[in-house]
Amino acid sequence: MERVHPSLADLLERAHVVALPLNTRFRGVTEREAVLFAGTEAWSEFSPFLEYAPAEASAWLAAAIEYGFDASLERLDSGTVEVNATVPAVTADAVPQVLARYDGCRVAKVKVAERGQMLADDLARLEAVRDALPTARLRIDANAGWSVPEAVTALRAMTAAGFEFEYVEQPVASVTELAEVRRAVPGVRIAADESVRKAADPLAVARAGAADHVIVKAQPLGGVRRAAEVVAASGLSATVSSALDTSVGIVMGAQLAARLPQPRYAAGLATVSLFAADVVREPRVAVQGQVSLAPAVPDAALLREFAASDACQNWWFERIRACFEHLSTLGAAYSPE
Numbered sequence: 001m002e003r004v005h006p007s008l009a010d011l012l013e014r015a016h017v018v019a020l021p022l023n024t025r026f027r028g029v030t031e032r033e034a035v036l037f038a039g040t041e042a043w044s045e046f047s048p049f050l051e052y053a054p055a056e057a058s059a060w061l062a063a064a065i066e067y068g069f070d071a072s073l074e075r076l077d078s079g080t081v082e083v084n085a086t087v088p089a090v091t092a093d094a095v096p097q098v099l100a101r102y103d104g105c106r107v108a109k110v111k112v113a114e115r116g117q118m119l120a121d122d123l124a125r126l127e128a129v130r131d132a133l134p135t136a137r138l139r140i141d142a143n144a145g146w147s148v149p150e151a152v153t154a155l156r157a158m159t160a161a162g163f164e165f166e167y168v169e170q171p172v173a174s175v176t177e178l179a180e181v182r183r184a185v186p187g188v189r190i191a192a193d194e195s196v197r198k199a200a201d202p203l204a205v206a207r208a209g210a211a212d213h214v215i216v217k218a219q220p221l222g223g224v225r226r227a228a229e230v231v232a233a234s235g236l237s238a239t240v241s242s243a244l245d246t247s248v249g250i251v252m253g254a255q256l257a258a259r260l261p262q263p264r265y266a267a268g269l270a271t272v273s274l275f276a277a278d279v280v281r282e283p284r285v286a287v288q289g290q291v292s293l294a295p296a297v298p299d300a301a302l303l304r305e306f307a308a309s310d311a312c313q314n315w316w317f318e319r320i321r322a323c324f325e326h327l328s329t330l331g332a333a334y335s336p337e
């Protein structure tokens with residue numbers, strides 16, 4: 001089939017660059033920049049983190065092109081998917097107010113191993129989550145913040161404190177280290193996130209038997225189809241997550257989640273609750289623990305209100321250009337079958 005490609009000029013003409021305030025510091029930032037494309041098929045989002053070079057960010061552009069412009073991609077326009085509450089590495093006393101923003105979530109993912117914090121901070125945060133949601137299932141995400149010995153010590157301490165996790169997301173950085181942690185703490189399921197979405201080969205971690213579970217995100221994996229293919233080829237159970245997306249990116253993720261086989265793991269798609277503003281009138285936050293699959297259509301007044309500065313827009317337009325160039329050099333690699 002023909003490659004589904006808007007021209008670069010078309011993309012830039014349809015692009016809206018926004019800078020949205022967060023209500024909780026996340027990944028070290030308090031403002032999130034994103035590009036929304038008014039695609040021919042759907043609104044789509046391009047929001048790679050600022051530090052990513054074109055080689056990495058271009059997969060995120062491929063995802064935005066697929067979702068916005070590919071008429072052969074199936075999109076459900078109703079229904080919901082279950083989501084998890086995401087608890088950033090806040091102090092324990094702030095946990096109740098963070099959790100209060102997630103309506104009806106029965107699964108909580110808690111960030112741990114934040115730089116500058118201690119194991120005691122993680123344990124206190126977990127206790128606070130358990131106090132607030134005694135029946136919730138728990139996961140933790142270390143974002144590769146531990147060494148192997150630190151991970152083993154922390155996981156043993158958490159187990160001793162009575163915590164059981166659905167899985168532990170990216171406790172350490174490399175595939176080899178994940179395998180070591182997995183061997184050292186049998187009974188604790190290990191999930192790969194960065195080892196899937198930032199790896200040259202997203203399946204290497206599964207092939208190495210270094211994880212029990214994979215985290216997949218539509219943008220970094222080059223789109224909904226490709227991310228679903230990664231899950232199928234991994235042979236592992238999977239959770240769909242996001243990257244602090246606006247409601248537009250969240251719906252793209254929800255479409256991926258809805259494609260995965262049952263039983264499904266609650267998706268990391270409730271993070272719009274961490275935003276103080278969004279591009280749609282009814283932000284896709286969790287409602288009774290679910291997020292809607294209905295198309296997310298930005299509001300023109302909100303796009304204007306939160307439009308990024310001219311300098312910031314120019315920076316993103318240059319970035320789109322660089323990523324578009326990069327995709328062109330890859331040829332058909334990102335085009336649909």
Ligand SMILES: O=C(O)CCC(=O)c1ccccc1C(=O)O
Nearest residue numbers: 086109143241242243244268271
């Ligand atoms: O999975 C979730 O609950 C929310 C998304 C999330 O944690 C995240 C958001 C931005 C960047 C990285 C991550 C991550 O999963 O590591």
Ligand SMILES: [Mg+2]
Nearest residue numbers: 141143169193
């Ligand atoms: Mg993660």
